[in-house]
Amino acid sequence: MGTRQNTALARALAEVPGPLPTSGVIHxxxxxxxxxxxxxxxxxQHPDLSCTAVGIAVRIQSLPQGIEVGIKALAARCREGEKRIAAALRELEAFGYLQRVRDRLPSGRFITRTVFCNQPTALVHPRRPAAPQHPAAPAPHPAPAQAPTSAPAQAQAPAQVPMPAPATATAPAPAPAPAPPPEPDTSAPPPVPPPPLLSAPPAPLFVPLVPPPTAPKPPPAPLPRPNEPTPELDRAATALLSDLRRHAPQFTLSETDIRHLVxxxxxxxxxAAHPDAIRRILTTDLPHPLRHPAKLLKHRLTALLPPPLPGAHDLTAPARPRIAVTPLQTCDDCDRVFRSPTPGHCRDCREHRAHRSEATRTAA
Incomplete structure (x- = not known):
């Protein structure tokens, strides 16, 4: 049994066109x-989709129309769990391969349709249908006067608009028949109908969330610069960049790159970032192979720039606003307690004293 398999494989490999590669896959x-x-x-070969998402997309694409492709339906067909299937469907939806559309039926009930597109980029940039090519009209041929029609005219007669037949002379008519319309000139070629107007392409069902590769990219952020450049900062930054090659040989920078990154x-x-912290951030987790060390340093210096240290007044807790409390006082006449900034009489006693003094003035 093993020999038969090896023979079949050897025969299949012999039929592969061209020399076989020494490494890698052989199709x-x-x-x-x-x-x-x-x-x-x-x-x-999508660079951003996981293998699970690619497999789920191929499984959905191979199913016929109308088959349920929900999370539970796919979990019943595949070995992956519901969580991995849900994550794969979210990936496909983010890249435009899958879309859930909510429609309303004539009965008023809402349903959710799952739409799968095998080429999302074709929906963003639809192809226009080619205009139909009309053959050029043949050149007119002069026809003799005695011949009513020529051969090309007879071949093109069905394309002309049919004209009503004139009334016969033998048929009795109570009133004189109107003059028949002039017969069309059969020697001239029929008019070529205008090409049909191209209708606008239908609007896409959905637009993918990820922009196409041809979309314009935003300009990169500029390299940060100090607010108050000093010779000490310039000297320390130059020494730190020149010393990076001792810790990571990949960062053997030229003088031009160092002046640009200083x-x-x-x-x-x-x-107030410590030099050791800066060196560790710039030299850890490097890609392999590192092709452009200066560009990587510029990106990290720009994207990972720490905020300035807060001052002493920023770290202090805000003081609570003081609420002025009016003290309690005791009335000199009735010993009633009331609130007032100064000692004296309560409101009732003040009104009573005012009324009594008014009455005294009236009596006088």
């Missing part, structure tokens, strides 16, 4: 005759 392509689905490389390091030092 044995056998054409499908039934039960196959066409999948684009934009999906199979303002960014000076901005970090101005914000």
């Amino acid at each position: 044995i392509a056998i054409p499908h005759t039934d039960r196959f689905t066409i999948v684009g490389n934009h999906l199979a 303002p960014g390091v000076a901005a970090w030092l101005e914000r």
Whole structure:
């Protein structure tokens, strides 16, 4: 049994065109005759989709119309759990392959339709249908006077607008018949109808959330600079950048790169960042291989710039506003307690004293 498999594999490898590669995968392509689905490389080799999302997309694309493709329905068909399937569907929805559309039926009930598109970019940039090519009209041929029609005219007669037949002379008519319309000139070619107007392409069902690769990218952020550049900051930043090659040989920078990156390091030092912390942030988690060390340093100096240290007054807790409390006083006449900034009489006693003094003045 093993020998038969090896023989079949050797025969299949012998039919592969061209020399076989010494490393990597070798494709044995056998054409499908039934039960196959066409999948684009934009999906199979998508750089940002996980393998689970690609597999779920291929599974959905291979199913016929009307099959349930919800989370529970896919979990019943696949070995992945509901959480991984839900995450894969969210990835496909973010990149435009999957869309959930809410429609209203004539009965008034709302339903959710799941739409899967195998080429989301084609919906953003739809192709216009090609205009139909009309053959050029043949040149008119002079026809003899005795011949009513020529051969080309007879071939093109069905394309002309039919004209009403004139009334016969033998038919009796109570009133004189109107003059028949003039017969069309059959020697001239029929008019070419204008090409049909191209209707506007239908609006896409949905627009993917991810912009296409041809979308304009925002300009990169400028390198930070210190608010008050000083010779000390410039000297310390130059020494730190020149010393990076001792800790990471990949950062063997040229003098031009160092002069270009010095303002960014000076901005970090101005914000009280420790040189060891700056060196650790710039030299850890490096990509392999590191092709552009100066560009990586510029990106990290710009994107990871720490905020300035807060001052002493920023760290103090805000003082609570003092509420003025009116003290309690005792009335000199009735010993009633009331609130007043100064001692004296309560409101009732003041009114009584005012009324009594008014009465005394009236009596006098």
